[in-house]
Amino acid sequence: MSKLAWRRTWFQVHKWIGLILAILIIPLSLTGSALVWDEALDHGLNPQRYQVSGGMLIDPDRYVAAARGALKPEDAIVSIALPAGDGPVIVTASSPGKSISGPPRTMVYLDPPTARVLDIASNRAGVLRVFHMIHGSLMLPGVGRAIVGWIGVAMMLSCFTGLWLWWPTIGTWVRGLRWRRHNNLDTNLHHLLGFWIALPLFVLSLTGTWIAFPQFFGMVTGGAPQRGGGMDRAAMARARPLAAPHLSIDAAIAGARAKLPGDLRQVTWPTDLKPEWKIALAGDPQPLVTVDDATGVAKAGRIMPEDTARLVRRIHDGTRMGLLWQVIIFIGGILPAVLAVTGVIMWWRARKWRGELKARRA
Structure with a gap:
């Protein structure tokens, strides 16, 4: 030709x-x-979430109590994320319901020094959510x-x-x-x-x-992930947090810090699929400690190198x-x-x- x-x-x-x-x-x-x-768009669209009074952190259990007061009785807390600098504490809860992408979730934004509720938002609402849906799947x-x-x-x-x-x-x-x-x-x-x-x-x-x-x-x-060995990501998304775990959040954090000291960044609740607490600490890559909810045994999580995906x-x-x-x-x-x-x-x-x-x- x-x-x-x-x-x-x-x-x-x-x-x-x-x-x-x-x-x-x-x-x-x-x-x-x-x-x-x-992130800059979220600051502009939802400034109330970031109107914190300071960066001092208090007992994580107080954040959990404040979030529960703002959530519905049937909501189950999934995780709590603590800011590295200026920013809100974010408590994420799972609501009853089923979908392809997992149950709906609610985020409660809290003021770090006072645990005052700054905002409550659903992960299925807002301009940024619409942008993600258009860009990822054309909303289909x-x-x-x-x-x-x-x-x-x-x-x-x-x-x-x-x-x-x-x-x-x-x-x-x-x-x-x-x-x-x-x-x-x-x-x-x-x-x-x-x-x-x-x-x-x-x-x-x-x-x-x-x-x-x-x-x-x-x-x-x-x-490619090996089938049958390890948990499917969709199954993990559908997992339900335990409504009444054996360990309190303070006990889980104490067990993790005894195993690996460091500044706390995130706590993820045990689920019916995997009953263990996940405690993320400050660092890059981020250290992770898992705490068995039944026995309280803490294990240092394996820091996986960044894969191609x-x-x-x-x-x-x-x-x-x-x-x-x-x-x-x-x-x-x-x-x-x-x-x-x-x-x-x-x-x-x-x-x-x-x-x-x-x-x-x-």
Whole structure:
């Protein structure tokens, strides 16, 4: 196949990917861009949660008592998270009910020095929750995650074909960096922005596809979870916290600190699936101590090295990846929407031009 024939083929592939997926690419890319700064957004949208009076911590049992007073009688506490700096104490509780993603949960935000309730929120409500649902599954239960994954595959192909079409047909590749390759602003924007965002967008599309199809990529990299050995993540999400554990939270923390001293960061309640307390301490990686609820025996948890799946997720959402990469993926979320709009404009103008040409020939 000649170079011209390849160019025509890739042009058709690139065009129809953009036209068919434009309406889906725009919300996916914009919500992904916003979620890079999810903590800052939460501060702006819910300032009452962060209006703490200080950073001094008190007995965790007092936080639990304050949270119980704000929760419904049927709610069961799942965990308590203590801030490393300025910020609220967060008590998470599980409510009765079933769904694919597990039972609904309620977060109670508390003032660290006083245990005063700052806010109560559901994990199924709020703007950020909607953003996560759109970006992760297009708000389509069951099939949405797979659809997003295949959109990622199409976006990788679009990046490849876009670079092929960007490459100048005459002269060196430097000519492609010119601003005025066309008389129309939208076409110039599409060519230039498409080139600069192609590589970051390919990485984001690949990592997004990886997150959507973890079992496939796990087998490819040799890191697929072994069935039957270990607990299924969905089963863990559906596990119900024990309503009346044998140990109190103070006894569980005391047992953990006797095994491994350190500043407390999070306490997770025992469940009907795994009746043991999990005590997370300050550190990077975070040390973990498990305390058997029946016997009180504490064991130092094994600090697992970061696997490929966790690294892929951090690359995709920018967690602990530095400000530069966070800015790049923020822009990488906005520009696909711009490219989708400019691409549709270019297609519509070309369609109109071909129609006028056909009319003149007739």
